[in-house]
Amino acid sequence: MWTWLHLFLGFFIANILGYGGGPSSIPLMYDEIVKHYHWLENRDFSNMLALGNALPGPIATKIAAFVGFQVQGWPGVLAALAATIVPTAVLLIILLKVLQKHRNSPVVKGMTLLVQPVLAIMMLMITWQMVKDSVVSIGILQSLGIAAIAFWAMEIRKIHPAIVLVCAFAYGGIVLQHFV
Numbered sequence: 001m002w003t004w005l006h007l008f009l010g011f012f013i014a015n016i017l018g019y020g021g022g023p024s025s026i027p028l029m030y031d032e033i034v035k036h037y038h039w040l041e042n043r044d045f046s047n048m049l050a051l052g053n054a055l056p057g058p059i060a061t062k063i064a065a066f067v068g069f070q071v072q073g074w075p076g077v078l079a080a081l082a083a084t085i086v087p088t089a090v091l092l093i094i095l096l097k098v099l100q101k102h103r104n105s106p107v108v109k110g111m112t113l114l115v116q117p118v119l120a121i122m123m124l125m126i127t128w129q130m131v132k133d134s135v136v137s138i139g140i141l142q143s144l145g146i147a148a149i150a151f152w153a154m155e156i157r158k159i160h161p162a163i164v165l166v167c168a169f170a171y172g173g174i175v176l177q178h179f180v
Contacts, residue, residue, distance in 0.1 A: 003072045004079040010037055011064050011083035016091070018060070025060050027122040030129075033063075039071050042133050054165040060084050138176060146171070 010032035018025025026049065033039050040048065052062040061084055068080030102108050134143040146168060153159040153167075 004075055006037060007068055007071055007076050007079040008083040011068075011080045012087060015060055015084045016087055023059070024119045024122065026063075027126040029060070029063055030126055033067055039067055042129065043137065046130050046133060050165055050168070054162045054169075142176065 011029070014028035014032050015025050018028050030045060034042060034045050048063065048066055049059070052059050052066070055062060061081060064080035064084040065077050068076035068078070070076075072079070099108060131143065134146075138146075150164050150168065153164045154161055
């Protein structure tokens with residue numbers, strides 16, 4: 001009965017505290033979706049995140065729409081999307097007006113710089129969790145090999161991440177199904 005409210009609160013908390021946009025909200029969403037409400041398992045969250053990154057548009061709204069639909073259908077989609085979009089849009093308008101007024105303030109500059117190391121640690125923590133899940137499910141050699149090829153493809157060859165993700169899905173569907 002109150003599931004729509006839990007969806008709203010879970011996504012509201014994750015997105016309102018996710019300084020820096022979608023990537024910084026992902027660890028917070030992970031905590032709400034997997035650890036707090038148990039709407040998805042680690043593996044499902046990782047799959048959703050990978051597929052969501054391969055599709056166009058902001059990752060936070062795609063995650064909200066998917067989880068909202070999984071949990072409570074179309075009303076869940078509306079609750080999760082409202083919590084993801086409306087508060088941050090209103091805050092953006094207000095904060096940009098304030099920051100423009102005080103953009104040369106050392107306090108404002110200091111606040112934005114101090115948050116960056118915290119965001120980096122949050123991203124490392126979720127990355128470590130996904131690495132552990134990958135090693136458990138497909139083994140260390142497959143995980144390292146896929147990671148090395150993905151790094152080479154995206155950083156050295158400059159192949160778009162969406163193409164690399166589609167190739168990884170294809171590899172998993174065609175090759176890994178015979179080993180796992």
